[in-house]
Amino acid sequence: MHWDQAKETFIYQQTEASIKWLSQFSNSDGEGVTRLVYTNPWLLAQSALQEKCEAMGLETRMDPAGNVFASFKGNEQGVVLTGSHIDTVKNGGKYDGAYGIVAGLVAIKFLQEYLGIPKKTIELVSFCEEEGSRYPLTFWGSRLITEEVDAIPSVQEDKGHITLKEAMNDVGLSIDELSLIKKRNDIQAFIELHVEQGMRLEANEKQIGVVEQIAGVHRFTVTVTGQANHAGTTPMTMRQDAVYGASQMIQWVTEQAKQYGEPFVATVGQMSVKPNVPNVIANEVTFTVDVRSPQPDTLQTFKEEMTTVFKKIAVVNDLDIVVEQWLATPPIMMDSELTATAKAICDEQQLSYQMMTSGAGHDAQIMAKHYHTALLFVPSYRGISHSPLEHTSTADLAAGVKVLVELLYRLAY
Amino acid sequence: MHWDQAKETFIYQQTEASIKWLSQFSNSDGEGVTRLVYTNPWLLAQSALQEKCEAMGLETRMDPAGNVFASFKGNEQGVVLTGSHIDTVKNGGKYDGAYGIVAGLVAIKFLQEYLGIPKKTIELVSFCEEEGSRYPLTFWGSRLITEEVDAIPSVQEDKGHITLKEAMNDVGLSIDELSLIKKRNDIQAFIELHVEQGMRLEANEKQIGVVEQIAGVHRFTVTVTGQANHAGTTPMTMRQDAVYGASQMIQWVTEQAKQYGEPFVATVGQMSVKPNVPNVIANEVTFTVDVRSPQPDTLQTFKEEMTTVFKKIAVVNDLDIVVEQWLATPPIMMDSELTATAKAICDEQQLSYQMMTSGAGHDAQIMAKHYHTALLFVPSYRGISHSPLEHTSTADLAAGVKVLVELLYRLAY
Numbered sequence: 132m133h134w135d136q137a138k139e140t141f142i143y144q145q146t147e148a149s150i151k152w153l154s155q156f157s158n159s160d161g162e163g164v165t166r167l168v169y170t171n172p173w174l175l176a177q178s179a180l181q182e183k184c185e186a187m188g189l190e191t192r193m194d195p196a197g198n199v200f201a202s203f204k205g206n207e208q209g210v211v212l213t214g215s216h217i218d219t220v221k222n223g224g225k226y227d228g229a230y231g232i233v234a235g236l237v238a239i240k241f242l243q244e245y246l247g248i249p250k251k252t253i254e255l256v257s258f259c260e261e262e263g264s265r266y267p268l269t270f271w272g273s274r275l276i277t278e279e280v281d282a283i284p285s286v287q288e289d290k291g292h293i294t295l296k297e298a299m300n301d302v303g304l305s306i307d308e309l310s311l312i313k314k315r316n317d318i319q320a321f322i323e324l325h326v327e328q329g330m331r332l333e334a335n336e337k338q339i340g341v342v343e344q345i346a347g348v349h350r351f352t353v354t355v356t357g358q359a360n361h362a363g364t365t366p367m368t369m370r371q372d373a374v375y376g377a378s379q380m381i382q383w384v385t386e387q388a389k390q391y392g393e394p395f396v397a398t399v400g401q402m403s404v405k406p407n408v409p410n411v412i413a414n415e416v417t418f419t420v421d422v423r424s425p426q427p428d429t430l431q432t433f434k435e436e437m438t439t440v441f442k443k444i445a446v447v448n449d450l451d452i453v454v455e456q457w458l459a460t461p462p463i464m465m466d467s468e469l470t471a472t473a474k475a476i477c478d479e480q481q482l483s484y485q486m487m488t489s490g491a492g493h494d495a496q497i498m499a500k501h502y503h504t505a506l507l508f509v510p511s512y513r514g515i516s517h518s519p520l521e522h523t524s525t526a527d528l529a530a531g532v533k534v535l536v537e538l539l540y541r542l543a544y
Numbered sequence: 545m546h547w548d549q550a551k552e553t554f555i556y557q558q559t560e561a562s563i564k565w566l567s568q569f570s571n572s573d574g575e576g577v578t579r580l581v582y583t584n585p586w587l588l589a590q591s592a593l594q595e596k597c598e599a600m601g602l603e604t605r606m607d608p609a610g611n612v613f614a615s616f617k618g619n620e621q622g623v624v625l626t627g628s629h630i631d632t633v634k635n636g637g638k639y640d641g642a643y644g645i646v647a648g649l650v651a652i653k654f655l656q657e658y659l660g661i662p663k664k665t666i667e668l669v670s671f672c673e674e675e676g677s678r679y680p681l682t683f684w685g686s687r688l689i690t691e692e693v694d695a696i697p698s699v700q701e702d703k704g705h706i707t708l709k710e711a712m713n714d715v716g717l718s719i720d721e722l723s724l725i726k727k728r729n730d731i732q733a734f735i736e737l738h739v740e741q742g743m744r745l746e747a748n749e750k751q752i753g754v755v756e757q758i759a760g761v762h763r764f765t766v767t768v769t770g771q772a773n774h775a776g777t778t779p780m781t782m783r784q785d786a787v788y789g790a791s792q793m794i795q796w797v798t799e800q801a802k803q804y805g806e807p808f809v810a811t812v813g814q815m816s817v818k819p820n821v822p823n824v825i826a827n828e829v830t831f832t833v834d835v836r837s838p839q840p841d842t843l844q845t846f847k848e849e850m851t852t853v854f855k856k857i858a859v860v861n862d863l864d865i866v867v868e869q870w871l872a873t874p875p876i877m878m879d880s881e882l883t884a885t886a887k888a889i890c891d892e893q894q895l896s897y898q899m900m901t902s903g904a905g906h907d908a909q910i911m912a913k914h915y916h917t918a919l920l921f922v923p924s925y926r927g928i929s930h931s932p933l934e935h936t937s938t939a940d941l942a943a944g945v946k947v948l949v950e951l952l953y954r955l956a957y
Binding site: 328360363377 | 794806
């Protein structure tokens with residue numbers, strides 16, 4: 132395709148406007164964007180997206196999980212899918228997930244404008260939930276459409292004690308209809324664009340990251356139980372202090388991860404203490420451990436060491452401990468042909484790029500197990516992610532959309 | 545006084561019934577008794593107490609802070625005060641604070657029945673707040689009536705973001721009227737009965753603990769600030785992890801306290817993490833440190849060491865730290881004459897007793913700075929405190945009330 136100033140400007144302006152448009156859908160809790168699955172801002176965003184796509188003449192639908200699809204119908208069989216997730220973390224930014232949806236939207240708009248009806252259908256997907264921020268439902272949208280979900284946790288409660296079933300009801304969805312979602316066999320490729328959420332592209336002054344593999348992720352919830360007692364009268368030697376026990380475990384996690392070395396990471400991001408008052412020794416602490424590596428063996432080893440060490444700390448401190456794993460996503464390779472094509476496009480268009488691994492999980496890793504999948508990154512300012520300060524320049528965003536347009540052209544026309 | 549079976553039974557039955565009666569005033573959040581200052585259960589308890597005292601012919605009043613006083617008027621000048629605090633910790637027991645109020649109530653009832661009008665007025669006090677569980681207002685009631693409160697934290701919020709000013713409004717009190725409370729000069733003695741909240745009386749098989757001094761208490765809120773970032777893509781070596789920093793600090797507190805040895809104690813009972821999600825490195829952790837010792841020098845030394853060590857940990861981990869002290873109660877001696885009288889009563893009545901130090905703070909330590917004060921303990925089952933499992937046998941409770949009756953007789957008749 133020949134790129135002139137008008138086309139570059141079209142991409143730039145549409146991208147800038149669409150990012151801004153999507154970022155307005157947020158609750159008012161603190162800074163940044165907060166759009167948690169099955170809340171009102173989430174519903175407003177998905178509905179507005181459907182409306183916008185319909186105004187473009189696309190056929191849209193929302194599936195029983197709340198995933199939104201918008202089709203730019205082709206003349207022949209076969210579908211090329213592109214998109215990302217509509218949900219955010221609490222107090223997140225304007226780009227994580229949103230960019231992949233915007234990129235697809237702008238690419239389709241561009242192709243409608245400049246190339247007309249494709250051979251294959253080009254479909255935009257806005258996955259309902261990926262982050263697992265409100266409920267432990269990481270990659271919920273992509274796992275449901277690939278029939279990877281075995282058990283539906285309908286009575287799982289969020290922090291406000293609203294069950295998943297109730298939350299879905301609140302936005303007009305029924306948890307009982309999730310079983311109606313069947314895996315599609317018409318998807319010939321899936322392409323996801325995403326912000327890097329790390330600092331390598333910026334450090335290396337590259338505009339595009341062509342991802343070859345995604346790190347595996349393990350997530351655990353650890354519950355440490357002691358004995359509540361008076362902070363003033365209980366001798367130090369007679370305590371069963373869950374906060375003290377948990378602190379030792381948390382310190383071990385961080386220090387062991389450092390020992391393992393890059394790109395291995397392990398994080399304790401969430402903690403809750405009971406009864407959580409200043410003058411009472413805590414009888415219960417619950418915390419999460421998030422572990423990532425591109426090596427499956429390493430993930431397994433760390434899990435075993437962690438369980439052993441935590442049990443030891445518990446015994447020494449007269450505590451009970453339960454370690455529960457609720458996520459075990461293995462490392463995943465992207466499609467080599469698609470990846471090579473993306474690389475070739477960057478070369479042709481003379482865009483600065485590098486091949487890389489993703490430390491962040493993406494819907495692409497679920498889709499890659501079932502369909503030919505590619506994942507492309509654009510830089511994140513100072514690697515900042517999951518924060519209101521998250522930022523990517525419009526020029527970088529537009530470069531990514533340009534590669535997507537070229538890829539879709541090659542696949543669908 | 546001569547004690548016969550009828551009198552012993554009177555004390556026993558009245559004590560048992562009154563403990564049960566007062567324990568009904570609780571919110572319905574979880575187990576045990578929860579009666580937080582300026583909440584509805586708190587108001588119901590204070591109102592019911594006033595009613596019960598008025599039915600006994602006592603003159604009652606509630607001061608601007610919500611402290612309740614009930615007077616058994618004497619023929620001459622001077623007041624002997626007895627009582628404790630009406631508030632509890634979250635999910636506490638039936639005895640902490642409640643016992644001192646019940647003991648006073650039953651003792652007055654007994655004296656009315658068996659001895660008639662006293663010379664000095666015997667007054668029951670139900671302090672509005674002592675624990676500091678809802679707001680950092682430890683010894684609030686006793687500090688206000690002794691004019692020890694300099695600044696009123698009217699905009700301090702509880703966990704539900706209700707300010708102190710609003711909370712007082714909710715129960716018909718006005719924060720602006722607190723300045724009307726003036727220190728009384730008619731109180732000739734203050735006696736507090738309380739459960740031990742420790743395990744020594746039970747271990748030594750003693751029914752009564754005559755307290756000679758109360759440990760000093762320091763409380764701090766520590767805020768550790770880092771940088772929120774993606775758990776998957778941020779290398780371990782480039783993190784500013786507030787949870788990791790806080791864990792090291794918390795571990796130090798516990799281990800240093802063990803080094804100092806009994807009776808020194810230090811506790812981290814309360815923590816909060818932000819943003820508190822599994823896949824985001826925490827940018828802020830706030831935790832409390834509760835430190836107690838009967839030695840003022842030791843308290844000072846620990847504070848200095850803690851501040852130094854915490855700053856070091858913060859620097860090494862690229863974190864910011866603020867250590868804020870909000871409680872600094874020095875160790876306090878009880879009145880030697882009153883204490884000697886209590887001891888003599890135990891000898892005469894052939895009650896098993898011991899002299900001791902209190903690791904727990906009590907309104908008695910505030911009152912002792914202004915009035916002749918005595919503090920008496922009864923045993924706590926397995927030292928359990930601040931828990932629904934808190935327990936003292938009625939026989940032990942009654943023994944304490946008996947000593948109180950004798951003490952009030954000696955002081956007021």
